[in-house]
Amino acid sequence: MKPGPRRSLTESDVLAAATALLAERGAGGVSVRGIAARLGVVPNAVYTYFPDRAAVLAALVDDVLGRVDRDAFADPARPWRERLVALALALRAELLADPGVVRLMGGSPPVGAHALAVQETMLSLLQDAGLGPDDAARAAYLLTVHVLGSVALEAAELTDPGAPPPEEERVAARARVFAAVPAQRYPRTAAVAPTMARYITTEQYRWGLDRVLDGIAQLGAAPPGPGA
């Protein structure tokens, strides 16, 4: 093939190729050369569309964030708390559908167009809950941190590329790890091993979410008493 302008590629093609590589080979498999090969193009052709590999990865992450259907949480008739839970569940589902993205999130802060749209949705929901702008922002921080932290904890165990195995299977694998913890050195950990094995479940995620939302619900109310 000869050089020269052909417009055979678009930014979106590059992202599609990157997404395919992520699914097939995992986070480490998303290489500039791999993307180029998949597009039938020479490696450095990718640099026409993105300045470097990090930019491709950042766009890839934002792309995944764009897959959550934000309109689904817009209905002001539904209770705000229910809508926040639904949003948080949708975010987790999308990020864990291909857990490789989670590892890529560490590469750049979530300030892409879709990341901002998610923040905007959160702020909107929290203001529906009666919070002032700044309280809403701090509550959004709390929620973002919880989603990010949970998902990071879960994804750290999913080293194989592609969609994760069913929850029961992942819990069982984690249970085997904690069953092997020496009870002599870590007595308390060993005693709650079955509970710790379930850290990665949707149930635990929802439970944590509920505690966070309890805290948020108190924001407008009287200050909490001293910790008992």
Added chain:
Amino acid sequence: MKPGPRRSLTESDVLAAATALLAERGAGGVSVRGIAARLGVVPNAVYTYFPDRAAVLAALVDDVLGRVDRDAFADPARPWRERLVALALALRAELLADPGVVRLMGGSPPVGAHALAVQETMLSLLQDAGLGPDDAARAAYLLTVHVLGSVALEAAELTDPGAPPPEEERVAARARVFAAVPAQRYPRTAAVAPTMARYITTEQYRWGLDRVLDGIAQLGAAPPGPGA
């Protein structure tokens, strides 16, 4: 140099070299070849001590976790809540001292010896707070997730190797990013831009911690009312 057993290296030497590379070149700079070169040894010599690069990185992360002085939180005379805050602050400080580690944490679950010791300390503190074993485990989950999520959010912005710049500087950089957010498309985000710029501060971290601990303090108490 000739081959043959020389015991010139230890597992700990490998980790020290990895730590130095992390500080000098950042997370991506911790390479097997780089470690070997620093130790004056041929690249594959490293494989005598670790099965692969991932194992080196996992050990490196656990090593950093081992730097928090856990005895500092053992004093049962101090209120449990104060001790938990101190533990969470120490963990954050250690992880952000060289933010590259945070990116490496995504590679494997925190089940090393020092990670387990931290969990054990958390469980101990939470049981001092009067929680039963399973409630303590769930509370530890909440705390772990908050620490992980906050630190991930902060570290994502620290792409340069070595110790991060002072907080004021990082807030200013983040403020510039959010000041550029188009108010037309993201009105609520733009309205709270200064607050969002401060997500990465110790103050915000402590605030979030307090909300989480409020939730934990309620665990033994009556169930919370419906979200207002």
Added chain:
DNA sequence: ACCTGAACACCGTTCAAGT
């Protein structure tokens, strides 16, 4: 057991050139 030597199959990125 612990190291070397050499090789395999990869990387990201740059620079000059062609259309």
Added chain:
DNA sequence: ACCTGAACACCGTTCAAGT
């Protein structure tokens, strides 16, 4: 502007061999 060709300076990992 958009692509090729060729090169530079890297990777992780394996295998056979030496002591």
